[in-house]
Amino acid sequence: QPFFKFMERKAALMGKDKLAWYDVDAPVSVGDFKARTFTYDEAVDFINDNFAKFGPKLASFSQDIIEKGWVEAEDRTGKRPGGYCTSLPESKESRIFMTFTGSASDMSTLAHEIGHAFHSYTMWDLPRMNTRYAMNVAETASTFAETLVASATVEAANSNEEKISLLNTKLENATAMFMNIHARFLFEQSFYSERQKGLVTADRLSELMVTAQKEAFNDNLSEYHPHFWASKLHFFIDGISFYNFPYTFGFLFSLSIFAEYKKNPDGFEDKYIALLRDTAVMSTEDLVQKHLGKDITVESFWEQGIAIMAEDANAFLELTEAYL
Numbered sequence: 001q002p003f004f005k006f007m008e009r010k011a012a013l014m015g016k017d018k019l020a021w022y023d024v025d026a027p028v029s030v031g032d033f034k035a036r037t038f039t040y041d042e043a044v045d046f047i048n049d050n051f052a053k054f055g056p057k058l059a060s061f062s063q064d065i066i067e068k069g070w071v072e073a074e075d076r077t078g079k080r081p082g083g084y085c086t087s088l089p090e091s092k093e094s095r096i097f098m099t100f101t102g103s104a105s106d107m108s109t110l111a112h113e114i115g116h117a118f119h120s121y122t123m124w125d126l127p128r129m130n131t132r133y134a135m136n137v138a139e140t141a142s143t144f145a146e147t148l149v150a151s152a153t154v155e156a157a158n159s160n161e162e163k164i165s166l167l168n169t170k171l172e173n174a175t176a177m178f179m180n181i182h183a184r185f186l187f188e189q190s191f192y193s194e195r196q197k198g199l200v201t202a203d204r205l206s207e208l209m210v211t212a213q214k215e216a217f218n219d220n221l222s223e224y225h226p227h228f229w230a231s232k233l234h235f236f237i238d239g240i241s242f243y244n245f246p247y248t249f250g251f252l253f254s255l256s257i258f259a260e261y262k263k264n265p266d267g268f269e270d271k272y273i274a275l276l277r278d279t280a281v282m283s284t285e286d287l288v289q290k291h292l293g294k295d296i297t298v299e300s301f302w303e304q305g306i307a308i309m310a311e312d313a314n315a316f317l318e319l320t321e322a323y324l
């Protein structure tokens with residue numbers, strides 16, 4: 001499993017046997033590495049250049065919304081980190097609200113949010129009822145745009161140190177999707193089945209949480225987070241149970257579409273747009289069959305997405321060899 005090997009290597013670089021729960025998302029900096037920063041304009045240019053390599057429609061949309069000032073990205077006191085995109089169907093516009101601090105990961109976040117706006121844009125001429133897509137495909141366009149840019153930043157890295165740091169960021173995302181989110185799913189499953197039998201105490205919730213985390217991380221951590229059930233917002237959203245697997249599904253779905261793009265890049269953008277436009281009117285199975293001619297019920301469709309991340313993990317292992 002390349003992802004467990006990645007975690008093992010990351011622990012070794014930090015001088016530890018195993019990572020603790022709180023180390024999983026720690027940055028990796030080796031040698032005399034200093035993180036590269038981007039001005040907002042540089043980030044916008046980088047994003048637009050890489051969108052243009054994918055397709056002219058995504059690139060011109062992105063350029064257009066930046067010029068129109070639909071993005072509010074100022075880094076100022078009191079503004080929290082993160083990003084958010086909302087669409088305004090009446091005026092057929094979108095707005096992105098985020099904090100851009102100049103890091104490569106903020107650049108990926110900006111690309112992610114533009115991806116959301118693009119998804120809405122492809123649907124603006126459809127009847128409103130046909131634009132309300134489900135959670136499992138809601139992150140398709142955003143993750144796709146983010147993957148385009150995050151992969152390009154790794155390729156554009158000036159040194160191995162920088163490449164290692166950027167690969168770590170991408171792989172953190174993969175471990176979150178494959179392990180952290182999986183732990184949340186296992187926890188909710190055991191919580192709901194116990195709740196049917198009666199009250200589940202706080203102590204018991206913590207026990208269930210640690211059991212779920214151990215299983216999802218295959219016992220690869222030195223410390224776990226028993227109170228994750230209390231700190232994570234997603235467990236408290238009533239009305240939506242199991243608000244976890246749509247993330248992993250969406251991530252893998254988008255990666256697998258990305259893999260299809262890499263295999264047949266010519267004319268892919270139009271197929272991609274047609275697919276996005278249909279995300280609210282058909283099942284995911286039909287969507288992919290219609291637009292990409294692929295069957296998502298076979299494992300190989302998903303494995304090609306995982307393979308993209310596994311390549312990153314192997315590159316990370318290779319590059320960090322010298323720093324052990």
Ligand SMILES: [Zn+2]
Nearest residue numbers: 112116139142
């Ligand atoms: Zn998103």
